Amino acid sequence: MRHSHPTSDDLQALIDAQMSLEGPLLPILHAIQEAHGHVPEAALPLIAETLNLTPAEVHGVMSFYHDFRKAPAGRHVVKLCRAEACQSMGANALSEAVLDKLGIGWGGTTPDGRVTVEAVYCLGLCACAPAAMIGDRLIGRADAARIDAELEGAA
Amino acid sequence: MKIWVPMDSAAKALGAEAVVAAIRTEADRRGVEVEIARNGSRGMIWLEPLVEVETPEGRMAYGPMTQADVPALFEDGPEKALGLTEELDWMKRQTRLTFARCGLTDPLSLEQYEAHGGLAGLRRAIGMKAEEIIDEVKLSGLRGRGGAGFPTGIKWDTVRMAHADRKYIVCNADEGDSGTFADRMIIEGDPFCLIEGMAIAGLGCHAEKGFVYLRSEYPDAIAVLTRAIEIARATGVLGADVLGSGHAFDIEVRVGAGAYVCGEETSLLNSLEGKRGVVRAKPPLPALEGAFGKPTVVNNVISLATVPVIFEKGAAHYADFGLGRSKGTIPLQIAGNVRHGGLFETAFGMSLGQIVEDLGGGTASGRAVKAVQVGGPLGAYLSPEQFDTPFGYEEFDGQGALIGHAGLVVFDDSADMLGMARFAMEFCAVESCGKCTPCRIGAVRGVETLDRIAAGDAGAIPLLTDLCETMQDGSLCALGGFTPYPVMSALRLFPEEFGAVREAAE
Ligand SMILES: Cc1cc2nc3c(=O)[nH]c(=O)nc-3n(C[C@H](O)[C@H](O)[C@H](O)COP(=O)(O)O)c2cc1C
Ligand code: SF4
Ligand code: FES
Ligand code: FES
DSSP: OOOOOOOHHHHHHHHHTTTTSSSOHHHHHHHHHHHHSSOOTTHHHHHHHHHTOOHHHHHHHHHHSTTOOSSOOOSEEEEEEOSHHHHTTTHHHHHHHHHHHHTOOTTOBOTTSOEEEEEESOOSOGGGOSOEEETTEEESSOOHHHHHHHHHTOO | OEEEEEOOHHHHHTTHHHHHHHHHHHHHHHTOOOEEEEEOOOSBGGGOSOEEEEETTEEEEEOSOOGGGHHHHTSSSOTTEEEEGGGSHHHHTOOOSTTTTTTTSOTTOHHHHHHTTTTHHHHHHHTSOHHHHHHHHHHHTOBOTTTTOOBHHHHHHHHHHSOOSOOEEEEEEOOOSTTOOHHHHHHHHOHHHHHHHHHHHHHHHTOOEEEEEEOTTOHHHHHHHHHHHHHHHHTTSSBSSGGGSSOOBEEEEEEOOSOGGGGSHHHHHHHHTTSOOOOOOSSSOTTTSOGGGSOEEEEEHHHHHHHHHHHHHOHHHHHTSEETTEESEEEEEEEESOSSOEEEEEETTOBHHIIIIIISOSOSSSSOEEEEEESGGGSOEEOGGGTTOBSSHHHHHTTTOOOTTSEEEEEETTOOHHHHHHHHHHHHHHHOOSSOHHHHHHHHHHHHHHHHHHTTOGGGHHHHHHHHHHHHHHOSSHHHHHTHHHHHHHHHHOGGGGTHHHHHHO
């Protein structure tokens, strides 16, 4: 994931690449976020123009979904599952420990821009709870030490 | 030497890739020729990564494997040996119809898929009229596995009979319920099965296009299914002429964006169309005006992935399993604080207690079971006193509960039930699509009311009850309408945790 500042041409290319799809808006937002780590403000008028919508409408769609970010996240995104099966195995204590250690709250990023922690509601790992995801690495039966260790190893 | 290591996300989350690397290293060190094959999960998540070695007697299981256990795989009698996979109690006791191939084959090998019964159902369906296809599904008694339990054949028939220039088959792979992972497991472990089921639906309803709306929280499933669709296209299973039938059918994967409510079918359709995932009022039914305003089947992954075996073995074979109006099999997903968590496919009718105590082996913590939440965040809590309830749609309804997508989350006696009730309200508040007041505002009030109760104000309990009634009666969809299930069941089963007993004594 690059946290770059794309030009309008970059963005337009990502938009155009999805235009053959029926209902292209979500695929467009995903494509931009995948390429740039977030959906920059500058993308909204371009998307709106291409899809014949108002920028407010595009913003309305984007803000409905938890996945889309307006600003880049930290270099490492930790997702901690907060749903019931993970709670039954101590997810609340785990997330408290992880957040305390990093000194941030849900959705927060450490001041050095290294780590963002986000809540997720189920990763489908409910039989090996509590579950976490760091980048695209899944962790079952997660504990604070394991998450620390994964983050220690990452710059 | 051939060794199978699952590529299922749960196996990976428990170290499967490290085991693969260790097997390669050890094989090199010993100069042994090893073929590492990848499969889905057999569903015994407490034994993952579960590695299998092919022997003349059959596949021998070892697990749960760590890197350190790998050298022993190459020697006699390694510690983690479990015996022949097929002879394991968990495997022998199942009726694997939908999950017959999951864990057995390489998920991306179409050859192996066919060698184990795959495509037989689609071939049979190709020889049938659309109406006959629908009748077969009706006869099987298959009901939607996404939660509502609506008869699949009837839904398909509505779409079949609708007049339109285009129709769609939409697979709901949003699987947002905590405690559920059957959709994920079959997509990662036997994706062609879903593809085949959707193709049969296409033939039966005269639809040429399918979408799989797959949640973004499942990156592995997205990758596997995308690859499987490419393979299916390249081999003529999908495309302009499905297996030479003259019928066209193709599938596109669409990735969700982290909204729980988008599992609700009309919210999902709005999302697919690129709109906010707001729930639509019904009518019109999606079967008549669904995706892009066209007649659309919306079915859960398991509903669709069960269709191939119905056509392969016949509707009667499927309908022979089960209990009352709950026909066939159901993949139970046993999760949470449980010793033996995993997926177990069996005929409807097993008692809740058998599932939790016998299959699940009780809690992981070794403490007493306090409650089991069945059917996800909108499902009721049940107590051990309800353990003789048979697993079936009507039977759970009779207990003021629901089976939902058949996920069971076990809690031990340390669970804070007022906290869980609060969580249910909080979740509803966070995930509400915002369309109706009882859900949007009611859930926020619910959190506040539970906080008052937690602070010792037992007088707020009637308020909570009223609020739940309003949500139940005044919500458009089951997010607002069913959130009262976990809340009220927690209150009913554990009144002392809400201070209700104390109030009565005062
Ligand atoms: C809030 C909410 C979330 C839902 N989530 C899912 C889901 O993740 N997967 C699913 O198949 N059905 C889900 N449903 C049920 C769907 O609305 C719909 O009934 C189902 O997809 C129909 O398919 P079926 O008949 O095969 O079960 C949800 C319903 C509600 C109200
Ligand atoms: S009950 Fe909630 S989620 Fe469902 S339609 Fe109403 S506001 Fe939306
Ligand atoms: S509840 Fe946490 S992974 Fe499912
Ligand atoms: S506003 Fe409270 S439930 Fe209607």
